[in-house]
Amino acid sequence: MDDLTLQLFFDSWELFKDPAVAAILLGGLLGMLGVYVVIKRMVFFSAALSQVAGLGVASSFWVKVVFGASWLTSPYLGAATTCLVAVGYIMTQRGQATANRDSALGLIFLLGSAGTLAVGTRIVQEVQDIESLLFGSAVAVLPEDFNMVVFTVVVLGVLHLWWHRGFVVVSVDADDADVRGLKATLLEWVLLLSLAAGISVSTRVLGALPTFAFSVLPAMGALKIAPNVPRAMSIATLLGATAGFGGYLAAFLYQLPVGASQTIVAAILVVICSGIGLVITKSKKINPSAQPAA
Amino acid sequence: MATLIHAQALAVGYGRKSILPPVTFEVGEGEVWGIIGPNGSGKSTLLKSLLGLLRPVAGRLALGEGVKLGYVPQRTGLDLAVPARVVDVVRGGVDRGWSFLNPLYQKQHQPEVERAMKDTHVTALAHQQFSTLSEGQKQRVMIARALAGDPSLLVLDEPTSAMDAGAERVMFELLGELRSTRDLAILLVSHHLPVLGEFATHAIYVDRDKSFIESGDIQTVCACDPCVARYGNVLGGPKHG
Numbered sequence: 001m002d003d004l005t006l007q008l009f010f011d012s013w014e015l016f017k018d019p020a021v022a023a024i025l026l027g028g029l030l031g032m033l034g035v036y037v038v039i040k041r042m043v044f045f046s047a048a049l050s051q052v053a054g055l056g057v058a059s060s061f062w063v064k065v066v067f068g069a070s071w072l073t074s075p076y077l078g079a080a081t082t083c084l085v086a087v088g089y090i091m092t093q094r095g096q097a098t099a100n101r102d103s104a105l106g107l108i109f110l111l112g113s114a115g116t117l118a119v120g121t122r123i124v125q126e127v128q129d130i131e132s133l134l135f136g137s138a139v140a141v142l143p144e145d146f147n148m149v150v151f152t153v154v155v156l157g158v159l160h161l162w163w164h165r166g167f168v169v170v171s172v173d174a175d176d177a178d179v180r181g182l183k184a185t186l187l188e189w190v191l192l193l194s195l196a197a198g199i200s201v202s203t204r205v206l207g208a209l210p211t212f213a214f215s216v217l218p219a220m221g222a223l224k225i226a227p228n229v230p231r232a233m234s235i236a237t238l239l240g241a242t243a244g245f246g247g248y249l250a251a252f253l254y255q256l257p258v259g260a261s262q263t264i265v266a267a268i269l270v271v272i273c274s275g276i277g278l279v280i281t282k283s284k285k286i287n288p289s290a291q292p293a294a
Numbered sequence: 295m296a297t298l299i300h301a302q303a304l305a306v307g308y309g310r311k312s313i314l315p316p317v318t319f320e321v322g323e324g325e326v327w328g329i330i331g332p333n334g335s336g337k338s339t340l341l342k343s344l345l346g347l348l349r350p351v352a353g354r355l356a357l358g359e360g361v362k363l364g365y366v367p368q369r370t371g372l373d374l375a376v377p378a379r380v381v382d383v384v385r386g387g388v389d390r391g392w393s394f395l396n397p398l399y400q401k402q403h404q405p406e407v408e409r410a411m412k413d414t415h416v417t418a419l420a421h422q423q424f425s426t427l428s429e430g431q432k433q434r435v436m437i438a439r440a441l442a443g444d445p446s447l448l449v450l451d452e453p454t455s456a457m458d459a460g461a462e463r464v465m466f467e468l469l470g471e472l473r474s475t476r477d478l479a480i481l482l483v484s485h486h487l488p489v490l491g492e493f494a495t496h497a498i499y500v501d502r503d504k505s506f507i508e509s510g511d512i513q514t515v516c517a518c519d520p521c522v523a524r525y526g527n528v529l530g531g532p533k534h535g
Binding site for chain 1: 363
């Protein structure tokens, strides 16, 4: 372990570049998207979706084992299909009591977890992939996976920069969005599908654990210090990217599983943000005139 | 006088089950309508139907041509854990229809945002966090958000539920001011008939338990038997059946 230094990490940058950059990009993307997850009080949504995406990926491995490789056995297709079904089911709960929606998410989470483990027993030769899927222990990213990450981040990034006002309104006050004729159902569908797309790609590339962590923790931290939602998104993007890279680096330096390391770094960032948030709140109480004039 | 809302034999409820008898009324420009009645009497169900959030069980409900609604939800409508400055909340009220596709839309409507904040006397609070405001201030900000979309009818769900009598009167005075300066019609749900009675021009009294609904001018509605039985003869007018 003494040999594992920052110097060595950057000397070997060519080796670590793709997984580290993928972690930065997906951490940043999920950090931003996670703000919707937190303000819509759907933290369980990303947990459920990352599990059900895992089931999709595992199922695609199983189909490959049984029927042989084809375009139908793409892990992305598997993850996207299971996520689409899950989002469709969640949308049927729109407008219903929160308890119903939570129960639906619980069902999806449990089916995803149990299904992944059950399918995993049928594909013992791919057990390494299943483990990396669940715990994010992958240390390398294939070129095609890296390209998929870049494509997903660009497409979802542009979509969210463009439509963010609509997404924010349906997230904070869906009734008001409906009254103002804001195409609330369409916005909610697109928002959830974009979350599903980000989560399914991240689950395939990074694993379920860091995916869930990136889609919740950076947003939690950012919302404690940001003055409004758009700024929370910028901060969460930064925190997510930092956790992605910092976690990867820490995993290298301290020989930790990558997903666990990224999750721990993200959690530490939440603690730091909570401290900063407390200081900001106290300073405003001590000096209320510090509020900028209108 | 233009009609903003026309309800014809409108029955409201959930699914196919109506919870109140059918009602017919028209809300005209500049009128102030109060929806009154006991707790759990169907006021919110009627309001949600008028806002288009619930499908009517029967009858017809139509908005006048070009009528824009501004909605002020109950005070629990916004999650206080979501950070937002006053100016962010008000600016968020500008978007309508597909306007979120235009990145410059909010900037183009900045004058409406400023006017809404000025009319509701919250300009000085623009950069304060919404969650730190008093109940009265929060309600004024929510009204500003609704006004930012330049509505012709302002709909408020129990705007004074968390206020004492003094703050309630101030709120109604503000609504009266907005009504005259902006030529607004107002429709609101309220438990507090005495102040509403001074301020409203029309009312709808609902009582789900008695399967009763009455609409019309404020004097007529306040004099109906179930309303008098509940609130007394608030306006001091003649008693109607």
